[in-house]
Amino acid sequence: MKLHEHQAKTIFADAGIPVPDSRLATTVDEALDAVDDIGYPAAIKAQVHVGGRGKAGGIKIATDREEAEQYAEEILGMDLKGYTVDSVLVEAGVDFADELYVGVTMDRGAGEPVLMVSTEGGVNIEEVAEENPDAVAREHVDPAFGLHPYQARKVVYEAGVDADVALDVASILSTLYDLYEENDASEIEVNPVMITGDRDVIAADAVMNIDEDALFRHPDLADLAEESYEDDLERKAGEYGFDYVRLSGNVGIIGNGAGLVMTTLDLVDYYGGSPANFLDIGGGAKAERVTQALDMVFSDDNVDAVVFNIFGGITRGDEVAKGINEALEQFDEIPKKVVVRLAGTNAEEGMEILNTDLVEVEKTLEDAVQRAVKNAEEVTQ
Amino acid sequence: MSIFVDDDTRVVVQGITGGEGKFHAGQMIEYGTNVVAGAVPGKGGQEVDGVPVYDTVDEAVEAEDADASVIFVPPAFAADAIFESLDTDLDLAVAITEGIPTQDMAKVNKRLTETDTRLIGPNCPGIITPGEAKLGILPGNIFSDGNVGLVSRSGTLTYQVVDNLTERGLGQSTAIGIGGDPIIGTSFIDALEAFEADLDTDAVVMCGEIGGEDEEQAARFIGENMDTPVAGFIAGRTAPPGKRMGHAGAIVSGSGTGTAQSKIDALNDAGVPVGDTPEEVADHVEDFL
Numbered sequence: 001m002k003l004h005e006h007q008a009k010t011i012f013a014d015a016g017i018p019v020p021d022s023r024l025a026t027t028v029d030e031a032l033d034a035v036d037d038i039g040y041p042a043a044i045k046a047q048v049h050v051g052g053r054g055k056a057g058g059i060k061i062a063t064d065r066e067e068a069e070q071y072a073e074e075i076l077g078m079d080l081k082g083y084t085v086d087s088v089l090v091e092a093g094v095d096f097a098d099e100l101y102v103g104v105t106m107d108r109g110a111g112e113p114v115l116m117v118s119t120e121g122g123v124n125i126e127e128v129a130e131e132n133p134d135a136v137a138r139e140h141v142d143p144a145f146g147l148h149p150y151q152a153r154k155v156v157y158e159a160g161v162d163a164d165v166a167l168d169v170a171s172i173l174s175t176l177y178d179l180y181e182e183n184d185a186s187e188i189e190v191n192p193v194m195i196t197g198d199r200d201v202i203a204a205d206a207v208m209n210i211d212e213d214a215l216f217r218h219p220d221l222a223d224l225a226e227e228s229y230e231d232d233l234e235r236k237a238g239e240y241g242f243d244y245v246r247l248s249g250n251v252g253i254i255g256n257g258a259g260l261v262m263t264t265l266d267l268v269d270y271y272g273g274s275p276a277n278f279l280d281i282g283g284g285a286k287a288e289r290v291t292q293a294l295d296m297v298f299s300d301d302n303v304d305a306v307v308f309n310i311f312g313g314i315t316r317g318d319e320v321a322k323g324i325n326e327a328l329e330q331f332d333e334i335p336k337k338v339v340v341r342l343a344g345t346n347a348e349e350g351m352e353i354l355n356t357d358l359v360e361v362e363k364t365l366e367d368a369v370q371r372a373v374k375n376a377e378e379v380t381q
Numbered sequence: 382m383s384i385f386v387d388d389d390t391r392v393v394v395q396g397i398t399g400g401e402g403k404f405h406a407g408q409m410i411e412y413g414t415n416v417v418a419g420a421v422p423g424k425g426g427q428e429v430d431g432v433p434v435y436d437t438v439d440e441a442v443e444a445e446d447a448d449a450s451v452i453f454v455p456p457a458f459a460a461d462a463i464f465e466s467l468d469t470d471l472d473l474a475v476a477i478t479e480g481i482p483t484q485d486m487a488k489v490n491k492r493l494t495e496t497d498t499r500l501i502g503p504n505c506p507g508i509i510t511p512g513e514a515k516l517g518i519l520p521g522n523i524f525s526d527g528n529v530g531l532v533s534r535s536g537t538l539t540y541q542v543v544d545n546l547t548e549r550g551l552g553q554s555t556a557i558g559i560g561g562d563p564i565i566g567t568s569f570i571d572a573l574e575a576f577e578a579d580l581d582t583d584a585v586v587m588c589g590e591i592g593g594e595d596e597e598q599a600a601r602f603i604g605e606n607m608d609t610p611v612a613g614f615i616a617g618r619t620a621p622p623g624k625r626m627g628h629a630g631a632i633v634s635g636s637g638t639g640t641a642q643s644k645i646d647a648l649n650d651a652g653v654p655v656g657d658t659p660e661e662v663a664d665h666v667e668d669f670l
Contacts, residue, residue, distance in 0.1 A: 051623070106483055108563045108593045108630070111490035143487035184482055214482035216457055243627040247619075258561060258627025259535020259590055262616040263659065266641075269619045270657055278620075280627045311537040311544075313506070313520040344540055345520050365541065366658055 041093030184214030249274025317350030500566025527552015561628030591617030
């Protein structure tokens with residue numbers, strides 16, 4: 001779960017990390033009130049979960065009221081890599097001399113958290129990390145012991161941070177690790193940390209992602225997640241408790257188990273179609289779940305045809321078939337053609353039960369996908 | 382022969398009194414697995430389907446000589462249950478639970494380096510040696526006994542591939558779902574190493590998916606250490622970067638790392654054919670045997 005910059009910065013500020021003065025605004029008037037308070041220069045920053053906001057035109061620096069109004073108008077409501085900008089953070093501009101990158105994340109390979117610091121902070125950090133891995137200093141943390149303060153200092157010195165600010169940066173890094181641990185974050189990144197002409201150290205950006213599996217022990221963060229959905233269908237999926245990702249194609253996909261659903265997406269592509277979504281309904285397939293899943297894909301205007309692929313392990317195929325029949329019987333008219341493929345336990349019984357007035361039935365995954373791709377093509381022709 | 386489990390394995394089910402635990406303990410017994418005990422705090426002295434329940438894993442081991450556990454404990458308590466297995470020095474712990482916080486698993490992972498217990502999972506369907514034992518939730522009826530080893534990061538995709546194999550008469554020696562989380566116990570390499578050493582495994586199927594670099598590392602291992610032929614499958618070719626596809630671990634992050642293509646390339650470089658469809662994976666295995 002991704003927090004917005006302004007949400008993360010509130011958490012940072014509460015923990016004592018210096019951040020620029022800022023206000024959140026959802027209208028141009030609010031943005032102008034904010035700059036009147038904060039003064040110039042002021043950064044107008046789109047609050048969307050998209051990397052590279054600056055390069056995409058989602059961050060502008062206003063030096064007077066006229067510019068502030070112009071930028072707020074431009075950015076609010078703009079489409080940023082597929083996301084509509086609903087709010088902007090208006091933030092005091094920082095006059096900086098240097099930019100650092102600092103971060104805390106889980107190193108999957110090592111199975112341990114890792115601290116990262118680089119003096120080559122700024123917009124191109126990903127390229128820096130790729131082309132010159134040595135430019136990023138790393139320090140692994142034993143998750144059982146937690147961070148020893150010396151480790152934060154060590155990695156900051158190793159990165160070559162200027163001596164006069166090194167301890168301040170180490171202190172911020174140490175606090176970031178505490179926040180990472182306390183909040184079950186999966187990742188915290190500040191890029192850049194700005195060093196001002198007066199040698200103050202300020203967290204000018206904030207990326208904080210939370211491990212969704214740990215939200216049960218962080219009800220306050222779960223509330224923030226509510227505010228951070230950016231797509232109505234993704235919000236709906238959250239309510240239903242589905243794993244759902246919206247994509248750009250026109251073949252709707254419903255299945256059980258992440259690996260098999262991904263495989264179904266891949267096959268849609270392999271056979272010349274384009275997947276509209278990833279939707280994993282998980283174990284079991286009672287009528288209610290099936291109805292909810294169909295509601296999700298039917299309400300996506302991009303979807304022209306649907307493939308429903310269930311491999312019944314413990315779930316029995318005949319039960320799934322009953323669920324599909326019951327779910328589809330609720331519709332006066334089936335809005336989009338649905339191809340169903342059942343496999344595994346009691347699959348044959350299930351295939352017989354399926355109401356073929358409502359759905360098309362295929363025996364193999366490959367055939368089901370090809371038929372759905374063809375159905376979608378027929379709609380678009 | 383087989384790897385990690387057989388008909389001598391003596392199983393304690395942690396969480397046997399819960400809905401999932403009770404149901405699957407019954408399924409495991411029906412399959413012929415030696416389920417000798419359950420362990421649930423506060424439920425010691427009860428019985429589930431004739432299986433005695435103890436308050437702690439330690440008591441279950443003392444009384445019933447259990448040497449492996451299967452864990453059906455809710456995510457909030459699952460890491461604790463895994464620690465209990467590790468600290469009781471079982472040979473094997475299989476964690477089925479989905480949704481254990483990653484930072485909890487980092488602590489478990491640290492302890493794993495200090496014990497001899499093998500952990501499979503979490504967030505996995507378990508392990509099965511057809512005709513002998515199943516520890517987990519895999520549907521026993523789709524498996525048949527034979528000489529193909531299978532290791533996979535995902536559950537239902539495993540079933541799909543097994544189904545394709547079984548349909549052609551290609552039985553399995555052992556099938557393991559290692560789980561889709563970012564931090565897991567048994568890795569691809571651990572399973573591949575065991576299959577390579579197993580005299581009755583003549584071919585191996587490895588099903589990976591996007592995220593992390595485990596498949597790339599496994600590919601290097603295969604190239605350098607394996608004579609047994611391996612066929613591969615990688616799910617998530619069409620997954621966009623930055624979007625988590627169900628499994629906590631299935632995400633392409635950053636530029637170029639963890640993508641399906643980098644995994645397919647690594648496997649091909651190691652001489653492993655990768656199927657475009659599950660059906661093609663079975664074709665490759667058929668060619669090997």
